Amino acid sequence: MKRFLAVLFVLSLVMPFSNLKAQKIDGNQMKVGNIKKHSLEKLPYSMDALEPHISKATLEFHYGKHHQSYVDNLNKLIEGTEFENVKLEDIVLKSKGAIFNNAAQVWNHTFYWNGLTPKSSQKPMGKLKEAIDKEFGSFENFKAKFTAASTSLFGSGWAWLVKDKDGKLEIVQTSNAENPMRQGKTPILVCDVWEHAYYIDQKNKRAAYVEAFWNLVDWKRAEENYRR
Numbered sequence: 507m508k509r510f511l512a513v514l515f516v517l518s519l520v521m522p523f524s525n526l527k528a529q530k531i532d533g534n535q536m537k538v539g540n541i542k543k544h545s546l547e548k549l550p551y552s553m554d555a556l557e558p559h560i561s562k563a564t565l566e567f568h569y570g571k572h573h574q575s576y577v578d579n580l581n582k583l584i585e586g587t588e589f590e591n592v593k594l595e596d597i598v599l600k601s602k603g604a605i606f607n608n609a610a611q612v613w614n615h616t617f618y619w620n621g622l623t624p625k626s627s628q629k630p631m632g633k634l635k636e637a638i639d640k641e642f643g644s645f646e647n648f649k650a651k652f653t654a655a656s657t658s659l660f661g662s663g664w665a666w667l668v669k670d671k672d673g674k675l676e677i678v679q680t681s682n683a684e685n686p687m688r689q690g691k692t693p694i695l696v697c698d699v700w701e702h703a704y705y706i707d708q709k710n711k712r713a714a715y716v717e718a719f720w721n722l723v724d725w726k727r728a729e730e731n732y733r734r
């Protein structure tokens with residue numbers, strides 16, 4: 507009996523720690539113990555893959571430091587709150603203040619990275635091309651309007667191509683971490699115009715960064731987002 511109780515005692519010490527093994531459960535969330543931890547989603551290309559348009563050094567800071575910081579901050583901020591075990595997209599939709607700022611920055615950056623590719627077709631295709639032509643007259647007109655939205659946004663933020671509930675395309679600007687899903691819009695394409703996106707490569711020349719951005723747009727992914 508004493509030996510049995512001793513075994514039980516040892517097991518009670520070991521079991522809680524065995525539950526702490528990280529387990530991937532959903533997108534960029536990992537389960538650690540009973541708490542879902544957000545993690546930095548892996549890039550779909552290497553750190554130097556976007557050169558010469560966006561440098562490896564920019565990715566090391568923008569992805570490796572800034573994006574990682576938003577993930578780390580979010581995990582700390584949600585501890586003990588109603589958002590502790592909530593999916594990232596739902597946190598973006600329902601939170602406010604610092605939790606929203608960090609959650610949205612995690613979501614927005616993951617969407618931005620996944621919307622870039624070193625093998626861009628340079629132009630939209632399929633149903634998205636048809637919708638762009640219908641809404642903006644031509645791809646060239648759309649590109650000019652999106653470029654203007656990206657370069658004219660005052661301060662930090664994002665320029666988006668979105669569709670509304672009727673499938674109508676629209677270019678919108680959002681400040682800081684704001685995300686158009688909160689207005690019921692579906693994101694199709696985004697350009698990060700925070701200074702940290704271009705300062706290493708282009709210094710203060712946002713227009714040069716936006717010009718470089720066009721070489722990297724993953725139109726296949728944008729098309730998939732449009733069809734969702």
Ligand SMILES: [Fe+2]
Nearest residue numbers: 698700702703
């Ligand atoms: Fe950014």
